[in-house]
Amino acid sequence: MASEWLSLFDDLYKAFGETALMVGVSTVFAIIGGLPVGFLLYIADRKLFWDNPLVSSVGSLLVNVIRSVPFVILLVLLLPLTQFVLGTTIGPAAASVPLSVAAIAFYARLVQSALFEVDPGIIEAAQAFGASPARILGIVLFREAMPGFLRGLTITLISLIGYSAMAGIVGGGGVGDLAIRFGYYRYQTNVMLVTVFILIVLVQFVQIAGDRLATYSDRKGS
Numbered sequence: 001m002a003s004e005w006l007s008l009f010d011d012l013y014k015a016f017g018e019t020a021l022m023v024g025v026s027t028v029f030a031i032i033g034g035l036p037v038g039f040l041l042y043i044a045d046r047k048l049f050w051d052n053p054l055v056s057s058v059g060s061l062l063v064n065v066i067r068s069v070p071f072v073i074l075l076v077l078l079l080p081l082t083q084f085v086l087g088t089t090i091g092p093a094a095a096s097v098p099l100s101v102a103a104i105a106f107y108a109r110l111v112q113s114a115l116f117e118v119d120p121g122i123i124e125a126a127q128a129f130g131a132s133p134a135r136i137l138g139i140v141l142f143r144e145a146m147p148g149f150l151r152g153l154t155i156t157l158i159s160l161i162g163y164s165a166m167a168g169i170v171g172g173g174g175v176g177d178l179a180i181r182f183g184y185y186r187y188q189t190n191v192m193l194v195t196v197f198i199l200i201v202l203v204q205f206v207q208i209a210g211d212r213l214a215t216y217s218d219r220k221g222s
Helices: 002-047 054-066 071-077 081-085 092-116 118-127 133-162 175-184 191-222
Strands: none
Touching: 002 054, 002 081, 002 092, 002 133, 002 175, 002 191, 054 092, 071 081, 092 133, 118 133, 118 191, 133 191, 175 191
């Protein structure tokens, strides 16, 4: 029994390491790609500093298309892109490619929504004081929307944890792959229960940490 649990611990350690890699990489790309895309959609939609209906329509359509495709299908659709970028379609690094694409589109829409929640009067006041567009975007809007950005990032991170569980379908490994291989195919219910319990704890930790960061940012901004 002791050796069985020791082996299970080793498998869990490896699986969670793979999940952490997938979620970590895609979260970084969500921030790097999602923030500017969200700002771009907001600026084009509100006609703030830049009036470009084509960018607004095409960008919004592209984001909606990516978000509309179920992730398990997106995994398969982006296999050629993954092969082109990394030279392989197997492993947690390969699964990070479709995860990153989904994360950028998902977070970009949340960033845009957070920006729309900023009081337009604040922007008008900044413009009246002669603030440059870069200053309004980089300081005024960013600071005012920061709590929304953090809440959106929390939602994105939790969604990515769920998405990463599907990565085993294309050989990505991770917690989902472990639960399916041992908990489903081998009827090892203990593996399934332990995996689900740890995922619940992980998601609760991310949610609580994200809420506290957003609250702290909101108080600091005010």
